[in-house]
Amino acid sequence: MKNTWVLVRRYFSQEVRNSNVLFSLGLYLVGVAYLIYLLNGGGVPADKTWNSLLWIVVFFGAIQLSARSFEYESNDYFYYYQTIAGPAATIIAKLLFNSAYIAVISGLTWGLFSLFFGNPVFNTLLFGLALLLGSVGCSVVLTLTSGVAQRTQGNATLSAILALPLLLPILQLTSVLNLQAIVGVPTGEALNLVASLAALDIGIGLLAYLLFPYLWQD
Amino acid sequence: MKGLSYKITGLLLIIFSLSYGLWTEVPELPIIEQSIRNLFYHVSMWFAMVAMMAASFGNAIGFLTSENMARDRRSISLAETGMFFSILGLLTGMLWAKFTWGAWWTNDPKLNGTAITMLIYLAYFVLRNSIDDPRKRARISGVYNIFAFVMMIVFIGILPRMTDSLHPGNGGNPGFNSYDLDNRLRLVFYPAVLGWILVGTWIAALRYRIRNLEE
DSSP: OHHHHHHHHHHHHHHHHOHHHHHHHHHHHHHHHHHHHHHTTTOOOOHHHHHHHHHHHHHHHHHHHHHTTTGGGSHHHHHHHHHHSOHHHHHHHHHHHHHHHHHHHHHHHHHHHHHHHOOOOSOHHHHHHHHHHHHHHHHHHHHHHHHHHHHTTSOHHHHHHHHHHHHHHHHHHHHHHHHHHHHTOOGGGGHHHHHHHHHHHHHHHHHHHHHHHHHSOO | OTTHHHHHHHHHHHHHHHHHHHHSOOOOOTTTGGGGGHIIIIIHHHHHHHHHHHHHHHHHHHHHHHOOHHHHHHHHHHHHHHHHHHHHHHHHHHHHHHHHTSSSOOOOHHHHHHHHHHHHHHHHHHHHHTOOSHHHHHHHHHHHHHHHHHHHHIIIIIHHHHSOOSSTTSTTOSOHHHHHTOHHHHHHHHHHHHHHHHHHHHHHHHHHHHHHHHO
16 A cells, blocks of 8 residues: 555656646646537537536547556566565556546646537536546546556557447446436436446456556566 | 267257258238248247356356366357357348348347447457457456446347337237237247257367367
């Protein structure tokens, strides 16, 4: 557990030091949100479209992030990390880091969308919860698939190809919840769906934890 | 010929279900009418597919725990056979949908589940083709296979039950509940499922043996 925190801190400081990557991600978010605004002629999209666009922006942001998730564990560094931190600590640290990162990306996108298109969300708490759970689900799938892609010798597009079909169930469930939050279903009535999404996240997280050691060896 | 009895049983069951399925009496249900016979030809494909994918999943776990390459060859052969059944299931389903719903494709949880299942396994084949070292390919694709199978079960087994669907058996449409009560349908449906699973096993075994020869 101590290893995990060291690794999480390390990933964060790595990210902060690598400021051009942070800027390019921020620029991507602002650029795409503004592109949608321009193409839409400054109009406000309907709720369903608003929600789909939000998830598409988050999805590609998350893909960009996860594509370099194992960047620093390539070649000789891989053996170095393998000896100083076991697979269990590594996967937990990656999952925590990526979940937090994708949650921040989705929060920022929500903010940008509110700025450009207004905020149609009625039940803010439920919407935030849905974004968080969706981000965790995305991070589990993307972390595992980018681990897979990294082991095939840095085929960057492979991660996206592998992740896309696996993400569809999670994104579909999440966006059902998001739409309920937009129309203002009380949080208490959506608890069933929240619980199933949380159970799905925990389930696939556990699966990723169990499977990762088989990837993390040569 | 090895396993002659199960191959002949499978073939006989298929011949029986294909032919008797056409002339057996079926219950008269509104909307579905005579197209209820598709139960024998379409639904049995999905049962066979899930059986093949489950066996492929089991072999992937087997490989990861034993590092036995034969398990990996079984796993991919079974997944390919499962994919073959899913294509057949999709085609028979689309044909049925055209005549019952009036469209080849609708936005329905079961149909989305099918599309995603096929995408997941296509991604699995892409992954396998992108790794050269056989042992590494077996390990990495085994990991993906296990993850993919669990996600597939979530998507085709759990999500459709949480939403309404036009598909028979969901949302108040006449479906499995009324079929189950009918022994005439059961008499053809169960043999069809069993027959296709046996023949699927045979196809997968042939593909497995071709792989063994290639090694």
